[in-house]
Amino acid sequence: MKALTRRARKDHWRYQDIVREHGIKQAGYKGEQSLDYYMDFLPKTNPPFSIFQDLRLPHTKESFFQMDNTLLHPNFMLILEVKNYKGTLSFDPKFQQVIQEVENNPLLSLPDPILQVKMQEMKLIQWMKSKNLPLLPIERLIVMVNPKAVIKVDSLHGLVERHVIKAPALHDRIQNYLKKYPDQILSKKDYKRISSLFIKEDTPSETSPIIQFGIIPSDIIPGVFCQRCITTSPMTWHHGKWLCKHCSFVSATAHLPALEDYALLISPTINNKELRRYLLLDKPHTARRIIQSSGADYINSTQGTFYTIKI
């Protein structure tokens, strides 16, 4: 995603969407980081909780369901959904919505995360049944990780209190679950089986940002960017090094991030002609030298030599 923000043509009709999506991903990432901090304070149990992050399991033949964090314990399971919302959040589960109010912005209606985790739970139960796994109690929680967010409740207070907490309350809430479910449901064997099935059936999404935003290779800006200044004119290859004409920065390895962008956005393999077009080089032997020095493996095929970009 970051590669796309760097490389997509600024006049692409969805450029603003790309930048916004990138911002959302970043915010999500920071939020999870702060949840990780609280995870370190989970109650000590024997065996300890197993934490599975971003599990994406099959639901039907063509569809999947995804859970931010799934905590497995022999007595119960917990689905944790992380939200890094800012501003004032009014939970209104009666109308399946959360109203977000951020200063100087219009009111926003967000999808109800309580309903979202409820759906995840139902799909998880179906999945466990399809695998003939023993059914153990499942709890679900939405963790609000932004410490400055203000939480209000507009309807069904009990439901919101049961399923929504701020991150510092996580430890106590899990202690309560341990009291609520004192009996061990899973044998050691079942516990291992569920863990290994989670890992085996986890299917990370293949939807690349390229497909999502309808980016074609000609939308990607070619050239090696200067790491030191913000000029948009690409660096030029000069006596075995890259030179920025704008700030005179010289680098022998400035093509490495450019190659990484290519691998992420266009293709993990590249041939000499494509390489010259992308790095804006004239001579085939220069292109060959650069790609070989980057540690790329190559494949000789009937269509010529292809290099596998090392990232």
Ligand SMILES: [Zn+2]
């Ligand atoms: Zn420069």
